[in-house]
Amino acid sequence: MSLMCLSYCSAFTLSSLGLTLHRTHLISALLCLESMMLSMYIALSVLPTENQAASLTLTPILMLTFSACEAGTGLAMLVASTRTHGSDHLHNLNLLQC
Amino acid sequence: MVMTYFVFFLGVCFVFGALAVASNPSPYYGVVGLVLGSVVGCGWLMSLGVSFISLVLFMVYLGGMLVVFVYSVALAADPFPEAWGNWRVVGCGVGLILLLFVGVVIGGGVGCLSLGVGTVDSGGVVSVRLDFSGVSMFYFYGVGMFFVAGWGLLLTLFVVLELVRGLSRGAIRAV
Numbered sequence: 001m002s003l004m005c006l007s008y009c010s011a012f013t014l015s016s017l018g019l020t021l022h023r024t025h026l027i028s029a030l031l032c033l034e035s036m037m038l039s040m041y042i043a044l045s046v047l048p049t050e051n052q053a054a055s056l057t058l059t060p061i062l063m064l065t066f067s068a069c070e071a072g073t074g075l076a077m078l079v080a081s082t083r084t085h086g087s088d089h090l091h092n093l094n095l096l097q098c
Numbered sequence: 099m100v101m102t103y104f105v106f107f108l109g110v111c112f113v114f115g116a117l118a119v120a121s122n123p124s125p126y127y128g129v130v131g132l133v134l135g136s137v138v139g140c141g142w143l144m145s146l147g148v149s150f151i152s153l154v155l156f157m158v159y160l161g162g163m164l165v166v167f168v169y170s171v172a173l174a175a176d177p178f179p180e181a182w183g184n185w186r187v188v189g190c191g192v193g194l195i196l197l198l199f200v201g202v203v204i205g206g207g208v209g210c211l212s213l214g215v216g217t218v219d220s221g222g223v224v225s226v227r228l229d230f231s232g233v234s235m236f237y238f239y240g241v242g243m244f245f246v247a248g249w250g251l252l253l254t255l256f257v258v259l260e261l262v263r264g265l266s267r268g269a270i271r272a273v
Contacts, residue, residue, distance in 0.1 A: 007109035010198050011116035011135070017194055018120025025174045027167075031128045034167065035119045035135060038159065042112070042139050045151045048232060057232025058240055060151060064158055065247045069254040071163050075170050076261035082173050083262075 004046065011039040026081065026088040030074045037067040101145065108142040121191035124179035125171045129164065136160045148229040 015035035023029065041060045048056035078088055085092040115138060118131025136159055143152035180187055236244055 003106060004109050006202065007112055010202070011113050013198060013201065014113070014116045014120040014194055017197065018122055018190075021122070021190070023122040025125055027125045027171060027174045028122050028128055031119050031125060031132055031167065032122075034163070035116050035132055038132070038135055038139060039112075039116065041155060041159070042142065045143055045148060045155075046146065048228065049146050049148050052228065054228050054232035055235050055239070057148070057151065057229045058236040061154060061233055061236060062240075062243060062247060064154065066250065068158065068163055069250055071167070072254050072258050073261070075166065076258040078170060078173065079262050088174050 005043075008039045008042045008046070012036055012043075015039065024089055024091075026078055026090055026093075029090075030071070030078065033074065034067075034071060037063070037070075041067075105142060105145045108138050108145065111138040112142065117191055117194060118182070120194055121182070121187050123181055123184070123187045124176050125174045126179055127181050129168050129171055132167070133160065133164060136164065150229040150233060154233075 015032045019029055019032040019036070041064060044060040044063055045057075048054065048059075081093065082088045112135055115131050115135025118134065119128050122128070136155065140152045140156050140160075143149075143155065182188065182191070
């Protein structure tokens with residue numbers, strides 16, 4: 001594995017670990033998701049550059065489009081849960097707790 | 099050879115940006131890590147030569163999505179926000195770095211590490227840059243996906259409007 005590949009792969013791994021581990025705010029999870037999208041964008045952009053495949057250059061653009069949709073939906077859910085519970089703390093989302 | 103080490107430095111800074119977000123500080127400081135990661139990622143892509151992809155990242159990601167995130171971070175107000183000087187955040191960061199090293203060592207990556215910086219040059223008969231010619235294929239060869247992406251964006255607008263609607267007509271809000 002080249003060092004540049006290790007760079008964005010480890011950025012993706014770190015962000016996904018930050019998504020799974022404990023935190024207080026819902027928006028920290030959304031920020032970790034955005035960081036995963038950023039590392040995937042870099043990976044999809046470096047791939048056609050190294051392989052000199054021009055038509056693969058449209059994949060990061062497409063991925064960015066759907067990532068923008070997902071970010072908007074995530075922020076809408078953040079706003080909805082904040083207006084319901086008063087804050088975006090994750091321990092308030094305990095409807096399924098016994 | 100100097101530019102190769104510069105790109106390698108940008109790659110290392112990218113990992114630090116991701117670490118700054120993943121160590122879960124207060125969201126005001128998490129956005130700083132994300133901005134750092136995207137600025138360094140843009141510099142990396144520009145050093146490789148794909149300037150159009152880098153500009154798209156800058157304008158759409160940093161100028162569009164991250165600005166919306168920064169405004170939404172105002173919802174997450176802490177009375178005592180934790181920056182990276184806090185012991186919990188430093189512990190998370192150190193633990194994540196150690197986990198990453200263990201993963202790289204076990205995965206056998208230490209022996210076979212090369213530098214691997216490949217750049218763009220004009221290929222083929224017509225001297226057009228790689229990323230410009232590639233993205234312009236989106237509008238002709240990829241026109242089906244183009245319409246699907248546009249329809250998805252329009253649909254997201256209505257999804258967002260439905261999610262934040264309240265007062266007995268909404269899906270999530272109780273009030």
